[in-house]
Amino acid sequence: MRIKGIRETSASLASPMRNAVIDFSKMTLSVVAVIMDAKLEGDRIIGFGFNSNGRYSQGGVLRERLIPRLLGADPDSLLDDQGILDPVRVNACMLQNEKPGGHGERAFAVGALDAAIWDAIGKAEGKPLYKIFAERFNDDIYDNRVSVYPGGGYYDEEKGIEGLKSELKGYLDTGYVLMKIKVGGAALEEDKRRIDAALSIVGEGRNLAVDANAALGIDEALRYANAMSEYELAWFEEPIDPLDFKGYAELAAAVPIPLATAENLFSEADAENLLSYGGLRRDCDWLQFDPSLCYGPTTFLNIVRKGERMGWSSRRHIPHGGHQLGLHLAAGLQLGGTETYPLVFQPFGGFGDEDEIKEGYINLPDSPGLGVEMKSELYNKILKPLIDG
Amino acid sequence: MRIKGIRETSASLASPMRNAVIDFSKMTLSVVAVIMDAKLEGDRIIGFGFNSNGRYSQGGVLRERLIPRLLGADPDSLLDDQGILDPVRVNACMLQNEKPGGHGERAFAVGALDAAIWDAIGKAEGKPLYKIFAERFNDDIYDNRVSVYPGGGYYDEEKGIEGLKSELKGYLDTGYVLMKIKVGGAALEEDKRRIDAALSIVGEGRNLAVDANAALGIDEALRYANAMSEYELAWFEEPIDPLDFKGYAELAAAVPIPLATAENLFSEADAENLLSYGGLRRDCDWLQFDPSLCYGPTTFLNIVRKGERMGWSSRRHIPHGGHQLGLHLAAGLQLGGTETYPLVFQPFGGFGDEDEIKEGYINLPDSPGLGVEMKSELYNKILKPLIDG
Numbered sequence: 001m002r003i004k005g006i007r008e009t010s011a012s013l014a015s016p017m018r019n020a021v022i023d024f025s026k027m028t029l030s031v032v033a034v035i036m037d038a039k040l041e042g043d044r045i046i047g048f049g050f051n052s053n054g055r056y057s058q059g060g061v062l063r064e065r066l067i068p069r070l071l072g073a074d075p076d077s078l079l080d081d082q083g084i085l086d087p088v089r090v091n092a093c094m095l096q097n098e099k100p101g102g103h104g105e106r107a108f109a110v111g112a113l114d115a116a117i118w119d120a121i122g123k124a125e126g127k128p129l130y131k132i133f134a135e136r137f138n139d140d141i142y143d144n145r146v147s148v149y150p151g152g153g154y155y156d157e158e159k160g161i162e163g164l165k166s167e168l169k170g171y172l173d174t175g176y177v178l179m180k181i182k183v184g185g186a187a188l189e190e191d192k193r194r195i196d197a198a199l200s201i202v203g204e205g206r207n208l209a210v211d212a213n214a215a216l217g218i219d220e221a222l223r224y225a226n227a228m229s230e231y232e233l234a235w236f237e238e239p240i241d242p243l244d245f246k247g248y249a250e251l252a253a254a255v256p257i258p259l260a261t262a263e264n265l266f267s268e269a270d271a272e273n274l275l276s277y278g279g280l281r282r283d284c285d286w287l288q289f290d291p292s293l294c295y296g297p298t299t300f301l302n303i304v305r306k307g308e309r310m311g312w313s314s315r316r317h318i319p320h321g322g323h324q325l326g327l328h329l330a331a332g333l334q335l336g337g338t339e340t341y342p343l344v345f346q347p348f349g350g351f352g353d354e355d356e357i358k359e360g361y362i363n364l365p366d367s368p369g370l371g372v373e374m375k376s377e378l379y380n381k382i383l384k385p386l387i388d389g
Numbered sequence: 390m391r392i393k394g395i396r397e398t399s400a401s402l403a404s405p406m407r408n409a410v411i412d413f414s415k416m417t418l419s420v421v422a423v424i425m426d427a428k429l430e431g432d433r434i435i436g437f438g439f440n441s442n443g444r445y446s447q448g449g450v451l452r453e454r455l456i457p458r459l460l461g462a463d464p465d466s467l468l469d470d471q472g473i474l475d476p477v478r479v480n481a482c483m484l485q486n487e488k489p490g491g492h493g494e495r496a497f498a499v500g501a502l503d504a505a506i507w508d509a510i511g512k513a514e515g516k517p518l519y520k521i522f523a524e525r526f527n528d529d530i531y532d533n534r535v536s537v538y539p540g541g542g543y544y545d546e547e548k549g550i551e552g553l554k555s556e557l558k559g560y561l562d563t564g565y566v567l568m569k570i571k572v573g574g575a576a577l578e579e580d581k582r583r584i585d586a587a588l589s590i591v592g593e594g595r596n597l598a599v600d601a602n603a604a605l606g607i608d609e610a611l612r613y614a615n616a617m618s619e620y621e622l623a624w625f626e627e628p629i630d631p632l633d634f635k636g637y638a639e640l641a642a643a644v645p646i647p648l649a650t651a652e653n654l655f656s657e658a659d660a661e662n663l664l665s666y667g668g669l670r671r672d673c674d675w676l677q678f679d680p681s682l683c684y685g686p687t688t689f690l691n692i693v694r695k696g697e698r699m700g701w702s703s704r705r706h707i708p709h710g711g712h713q714l715g716l717h718l719a720a721g722l723q724l725g726g727t728e729t730y731p732l733v734f735q736p737f738g739g740f741g742d743e744d745e746i747k748e749g750y751i752n753l754p755d756s757p758g759l760g761v762e763m764k765s766e767l768y769n770k771i772l773k774p775l776i777d778g
Binding site: 022023026055057059064100103106107214242246264266277293 | 410411412415416417443444445446447448449450453454485486487488489490491492493494495496497602603630631632633634635653654655656658659661662665666682
């Protein structure tokens with residue numbers, strides 16, 4: 001099983017909405033296809049990978065550094081003892097001659113390729129990825145269904161509060177229970193009106209999370225967190241800069257509302273620092289590392305294991321990113337759930353065409369690898385043209 | 390004074406040597422030219438900027454995100470009250486719709502452009518940059534000369550220990566006093582032979598620094614640091630991963646040798662975390678943030694000021710990077726000195742053609758801005774073709 005070729009492209013994620021910090025009108029992401037020389041039931045094995053939203057495509061890093069290194073390596077040096085691609089060796093190859101620290105765009109480019117490598121491994125073994133993750137990293141134990149919630153409730157000037165309510169009503173009708181809206185991009189009083197409106201749809205029981213996308217300074221965040229603590233909310237996400245560990249410790253000590261963060265930390269070292277210095281509470285706070293951005297599932301797995309050594313149950317992780325990769329990791333490592341994007345960031349957001357949400361949970365797919373072939377618009381509009389083109 | 394156009398290119402820094410972690414045979418960097426509509430003594434003002442070594446060129450981020458944002462902005466929105474480019478506004482424009490955290494390649498791309506903006510400001514005011522930095526940020530007080538040391542002593546299989554000695558003898562003959570060699574890329578015993586050889590050239594008095602380029606784990610780093618402490622060395626640089634704050638705190642508590650780090654941290658938030666959690670000693674350790682990589686001199690200035698608020702004298706900073714930008718910042722902010730690369734990373738390393746080193750110090754240049762025009766090979770081979778091409 002050897003890599004025969006690698007293709008990459010940039011795709012648009014352009015969307016009209018904004019959070020408290022950025023708008024998404026020019027958002028892009030990288031999509032890669034790793035073409036293997038091996039076949040599964042007569043079809044050539046092709047691993048697909050792509051990033052989640054928010055960090056733009058990384059064609060430069062892919063074309064100039066990572067892909068030449070992989071294609072220039074001795075193919076056997078990338079395999080494990082069974083002759084299957086070894087993600088750890090593939091990662092080491094991608095990162096040769098890269099200095100430590102500075103975990104930004106490089107992490108996103110590696111993340112897309114690493115996801116594709118795992119997709120190819122799943123296809124080579126003829127198994128959905130969650131079963132592979134469980135076999136290799138979780139004593140072959142996995143969850144048969146995963147708690148999912150829609151990332152939504154963005155600011156949208158045309159939509160207003162009535163639009164927000166009908167968006168959430170739509171999620172409720174689709175089968176979701178837990179959902180999330182943006183805060184911190186308007187005055188606190190308006191955000192409170194948005195929360196009241198949202199709670200009128202989702203009902204009681206900590207089924208609404210709020211997300212400030214790191215827009216606030218610490219004083220404003222404390223004011224917000226105190227106001228948010230008056231509601232029964234699931235969590236208050238990214239009140240402040242993701243690297244402001246001192247600020248997180250101050251918030252966690254001061255307010256009862258659960259905090260959630262980590263979608264904007266991309267390395268094991270940053271993860272360890274957050275858990276060491278951020279003062280987060282193992283019994284109520286949430287970790288949202290993004291497996292498609294943090295150097296890929298290989299590093300995400302290491303982060304979950306590192307967290308366990310530091311006293312954090314895998315159930316405290318609910319990955320950011322909103323697509324099939326998070327779903328497989330959530331089932332295979334028995335995480336707390338995963339995010340999804342039923343309405344935005346199409347055709348990448350969400351799961352397979354036939355997948356149904358029931359009472360906030362989704363069952364796992366049977367198709368080998370990530371299962372991107374079961375997501376027809378993504379496959380037909382983006383992935384198939386990439387390999388045919 | 391408005392931006393008329395921006396050009397960028399990738400240049401090779403290919404060099405045959407290696408440190409303990411990477412080789413430099415395929416190293417590149419980004420070079421940018423910001424073309425203004427204003428003139429200085431009849432010549433159009435063009436600001437030049439470029440990165441230092443180690444992090445590769447960032448054409449993708451520049452072309453796809455930063456340059457379109459700058460050229461798409463209302464030109465007046467980038468100016469200060471005097472009608473001169475305002476680096477803070479330019480930075481905010483470059484970073485619009487960028488999420489927080491993830492300070493990697495984006496920081497390097499912004500760094501090159503921010504350096505060019507400052508070069509243009511210096512040219513518009515007809516002053517060398519160190520005087521501008523001093524006027525704006527240091528009560529108009531600056532140093533007339535700056536302590537410089539050559540970054541060198543790389544591993545090179547053909548060179549051997551005799552080659553290392555003649556390299557350092559060359560620096561000594563050029564006027565340098567303090568110099569630096571690599572460690573951590575060979576067995577400790579061989580590194581000790583390299584240190585013995587180096588000390589036989591530089592003599593007594595803490596004139597030799599050693600640099601492990603983050604190659605070591607904490608146990609190995611402690612073993613090395615204890616061995617290094619037997620010599621009178623200037624500092625032990627980057628023994629461990631730059632984000633391993635716990636490890637730095639452990640080292641600083643355990644060994645007497647001064648530590649140096651921070652060339653691989655690229656944001657104000659990372660800087661604050663290093664100073665909060667890294668256990669570094671204000672009376673003997675060194676900070677080496679790289680102004681061309683950490684979002685540019687604008688952010689570097691903020692890091693120095695943040696350090697002062699946390700009890701760190703500006704004299705504890707000796708920037709990584711080895712070119713004229715570090716020299717101007719060292720004089721204008723009264724830092725502890727700056728690195729230079731007289732032999733490697735040409736034609737970018739080092740200062741102007743006529744600049745002389747005397748007893749380890751260099752005088753400041755008079756030419757406006759960064760003074761890249763006084764570095765003929767850089768100007769004629771790289772910068773002039775970029776604006777003519």
